[in-house]
Amino acid sequence: MALQLPGADASAPMSASDGPKADTPSRATCLMADGPALPKGDGYSAQSPTAARADLKPPPTTGATTLQPPGMGNLGTRRTDGTLLPPRKLPMNSRYGTLLLGRQKTLGSKDLQDQVRLPPGADVEEWLAITTIDFFNELNLLIGAIQDLCTESTCPQMCAGPYIWLWADGDKIREPTKMSAPRYFEHLLTWVDAQLSDETFLPVQAGVPFPATFKKGMRVIYKRLFRIYAHVFHSHFKEMMEDEADAHLNHSFKHFVYFVKEFDLMDTEELEPLKDLVALCMEQRGKDLPG
Numbered sequence: 001m002a003l004q005l006p007g008a009d010a011s012a013p014m015s016a017s018d019g020p021k022a023d024t025p026s027r028a029t030c031l032m033a034d035g036p037a038l039p040k041g042d043g044y045s046a047q048s049p050t051a052a053r054a055d056l057k058p059p060p061t062t063g064a065t066t067l068q069p070p071g072m073g074n075l076g077t078r079r080t081d082g083t084l085l086p087p088r089k090l091p092m093n094s095r096y097g098t099l100l101l102g103r104q105k106t107l108g109s110k111d112l113q114d115q116v117r118l119p120p121g122a123d124v125e126e127w128l129a130i131t132t133i134d135f136f137n138e139l140n141l142l143i144g145a146i147q148d149l150c151t152e153s154t155c156p157q158m159c160a161g162p163y164i165w166l167w168a169d170g171d172k173i174r175e176p177t178k179m180s181a182p183r184y185f186e187h188l189l190t191w192v193d194a195q196l197s198d199e200t201f202l203p204v205q206a207g208v209p210f211p212a213t214f215k216k217g218m219r220v221i222y223k224r225l226f227r228i229y230a231h232v233f234h235s236h237f238k239e240m241m242e243d244e245a246d247a248h249l250n251h252s253f254k255h256f257v258y259f260v261k262e263f264d265l266m267d268t269e270e271l272e273p274l275k276d277l278v279a280l281c282m283e284q285r286g287k288d289l290p291g
């Protein structure tokens, strides 16, 4: 049974006049602002993916201790340069060394819910830091893989079903600006990359304290990263299925949701564009096999 997602067949995204305007971040500070209310999408829940539960499973394990993510089906072969931006890495000889090593040993041997939990004795901020870099790399790879599917012409607006997002980062682009999904992704990933490489936000040296705004800043990062999943599920899920990349996408999203819930990184209303899928993920929490 196919994973029927709302808007999965939206080959023609809505025009501005079709539906509610979404997310028009207007405040100037980039880490704390950008919290507009999301619109309630008409007819969204009528198309809820309730028929999908059998399909929301992790993909087959590809190796118990490898750091490689599960395969992205045939999508990866569509492009030669797998990512939009260079992948981000934390040095092993930094404050993160122990966590990175510990995770390397256990990855794939625990179920997803166990994987997101704070390892015993670990610092929560450091755990958020390394996991967020993983999600950044994961989504960077996903966007790289769909660059031929998600273009200026297929996706002239950054949308997820009835939701439309305008980009503003309070820094380079202060006015909420309508743009295509690929342009939005580029801005989004570049912005996240800048946050993660800023050592006053995410210190690498041991003993350097995390800023008081760390959690708040992380919440903005998660709110924005989520939109990538929202767009891909709503606009490209069919193509992902055709390319056999849907299992990886589901697995990746489930990991994201568990982490977000474990550390309270998003408000419920921000999850609205994929609320049925989020509910499905949470229903399956604790029932996953290691993978």
Ligand SMILES: [Zn+2]
Pocket: 149, 150, 151, 154, 155, 181, 182, 231, 235, 236
């Ligand atoms: Zn797209």
